[in-house]
Amino acid sequence: MNINLTIIGQAISFAIFVMFCMKYVWPPITGALAERKKKIADGLDAAERAERDLQLAQEKAVANMRESKEQAAAIIEQANKRANQLVEEAKEQARAEAERIKHAAEAEIEQEVNRAKEALREQVAVLAVAGAEKILEASVDQAAHAKLVDKLAAEL
Amino acid sequence: MASSGDTVTSSEYISHHLTNLTFGYHEKTDSWRFVDTANGVMPGDFGFWAIHVDTMLWSIGLGLFFIWLFKKVAETATAGVPGRLQNFIETIIDFVDDNVKSIFHYKNAVIAPLALTIFVWIFLMNLMDLVPIDWVPYLAQQMGVGYMKIVPTTDPNATLGMAFSVFFLIVYYSIKQKGVGGFLAELSFMPLGKWFLPFNLFLEVVGLLAKPISLALRLFGNMYAGEMIFILIALLPFWAQWFLSVPWAIFHILVITLQAFIFMVLTIVYLAMAHDDH
Numbered sequence: 001m002n003i004n005l006t007i008i009g010q011a012i013s014f015a016i017f018v019m020f021c022m023k024y025v026w027p028p029i030t031g032a033l034a035e036r037k038k039k040i041a042d043g044l045d046a047a048e049r050a051e052r053d054l055q056l057a058q059e060k061a062v063a064n065m066r067e068s069k070e071q072a073a074a075i076i077e078q079a080n081k082r083a084n085q086l087v088e089e090a091k092e093q094a095r096a097e098a099e100r101i102k103h104a105a106e107a108e109i110e111q112e113v114n115r116a117k118e119a120l121r122e123q124v125a126v127l128a129v130a131g132a133e134k135i136l137e138a139s140v141d142q143a144a145h146a147k148l149v150d151k152l153a154a155e156l
Numbered sequence: 157m158a159s160s161g162d163t164v165t166s167s168e169y170i171s172h173h174l175t176n177l178t179f180g181y182h183e184k185t186d187s188w189r190f191v192d193t194a195n196g197v198m199p200g201d202f203g204f205w206a207i208h209v210d211t212m213l214w215s216i217g218l219g220l221f222f223i224w225l226f227k228k229v230a231e232t233a234t235a236g237v238p239g240r241l242q243n244f245i246e247t248i249i250d251f252v253d254d255n256v257k258s259i260f261h262y263k264n265a266v267i268a269p270l271a272l273t274i275f276v277w278i279f280l281m282n283l284m285d286l287v288p289i290d291w292v293p294y295l296a297q298q299m300g301v302g303y304m305k306i307v308p309t310t311d312p313n314a315t316l317g318m319a320f321s322v323f324f325l326i327v328y329y330s331i332k333q334k335g336v337g338g339f340l341a342e343l344s345f346m347p348l349g350k351w352f353l354p355f356n357l358f359l360e361v362v363g364l365l366a367k368p369i370s371l372a373l374r375l376f377g378n379m380y381a382g383e384m385i386f387i388l389i390a391l392l393p394f395w396a397q398w399f400l401s402v403p404w405a406i407f408h409i410l411v412i413t414l415q416a417f418i419f420m421v422l423t424i425v426y427l428a429m430a431h432d433d434h
Contacts, residue, residue: 010317
């Protein structure tokens, strides 16, 4: 157990190993450790965010679905209303058309009646004149009588 | 037993196992040579200007192994999924880093790598204690090398070398943090105030010096005692050895780890104290 130069040799090699460790061993490994720690933290963060996003998306999807259902219901209702309206309108139109046709027919009938009356009146005038001629047996002043007969005919 | 064929007494066997492969200038024979007790070149003859070749070889070899292994991982370290080796290395680094962070609250880039080097290097040097004690010395002897102590931490030179390096850092950071005046004031006025200056100085200097000495001798003592017990167990008849050496080796796994850990933690504590401003 002698104290000798070994003590200095050991101190020197110790210093060299420490310096080497300080320069080439410690920084890269602790750097990798720190980086991994950060990566894991980031990963956990991302997972949490994704979960939140998913939940949000699900809520949104449910809301969308409800909204579209409501819209669909509204559209169907509107369509039904419109259909009813159309039927109603058609009925109304038909009724109006029927009315119009009826009126036209009535007008035509009246016209026919008038025309018949006119014809009848003329024939009556002729008949009356002929009758009067026969009654009187003599041809009287045609002009004077025509006026008279026309007056008669107008009175019919 | 170490040498084949020769009869070796117990005390020869023990002292052989406790002798470092010393190389230096041998005054008596006026030559540079290795220790050779059989021919009268005793390890005590060399004085300070000699070196324990085995201690240096094994400690530097293990240090290089540590550096190589960790450098290899550091080069390929990714933030992605770590491999098996990277995972193992990261566990050690995390462990050391946690210890440093819980003890040392200043900003200093040296402390953590220092602690890692201390922990792993000392652990590796201590680990040599678990290699059956006759294997390597026997092999060395077959190759013509007379002595081979493979556990550098059973050599007080190794532990003192590290402890004095730590001591140097303690003094360096004390002065850097507080200035020469602040450091001296801390030594002179601390426990009892300025009227007891010589007493304070004496007490504080002793306390300061006790740090590296205790650091070195604790590690050395533990490892030396452990190795000594392995040597003593090896003196038993071969069929009785496993009965004691196996439990002792298992227990020693705890000791070598614990001693490396203690050296590391105390280094961190001492350096944290050096940064503290009273």
